[in-house]
Amino acid sequence: MTETLALLLVAAAGPAVAAVRAAVLAVAACAAVVLAPIVRYGLDYPAALVPVAALAWGAAVALGLILRDADARHRRELERIRTEDRLQLARDLHDLVAHHVTGIVVRTRAAQALAEQR
Numbered sequence: 136m137t138e139t140l141a142l143l144l145v146a147a148a149g150p151a152v153a154a155v156r157a158a159v160l161a162v163a164a165c166a167a168v169v170l171a172p173i174v175r176y177g178l179d180y181p182a183a184l185v186p187v188a189a190l191a192w193g194a195a196v197a198l199g200l201i202l203r204d205a206d207a208r209h210r211r212e213l214e215r216i217r218t219e220d221r222l223q224l225a226r227d228l229h230d231l232v233a234h235h236v237t238g239i240v241v242r243t244r245a246a247q248a249l250a251e252q253r
Contacts, residue, residue: 165190 169190172183 165193 169186171182172186176183178184
């Protein structure tokens with residue numbers, strides 16, 4: 136009953152409180168779920184260690200998800216930087232080509248103007 140009450144408390148209060156308080160409630164609920172059977176039955180009762188194994192498994196999954204999210208954010212940031220670099224190179228190339236084409240047009244017009252005068 137204690138474990139269920141602790142989990143219901145976290146589930147009900149989680150969205151309504153700040154992130155830090157929700158994290159504290161989640162840790163307290165995990166502690167209640169893990170420690171209640173151990174306190175109630177002792178370490179000699181094998182079923183009391185199941186929540187400990189579940190907590191270790193959950194911690195491993197959480198760590199894996201955190202690392203996966205960090206890797207995904209890192210990849211998105213690298214892609215954003217690459218895209219910005221490509222756009223800057225494209226702008227520079229466009230400016231360079233436009234400058235040269237403008238020079239070619241000016242020379243062509245000048246040559247046409249000279250040819251008409253002769």
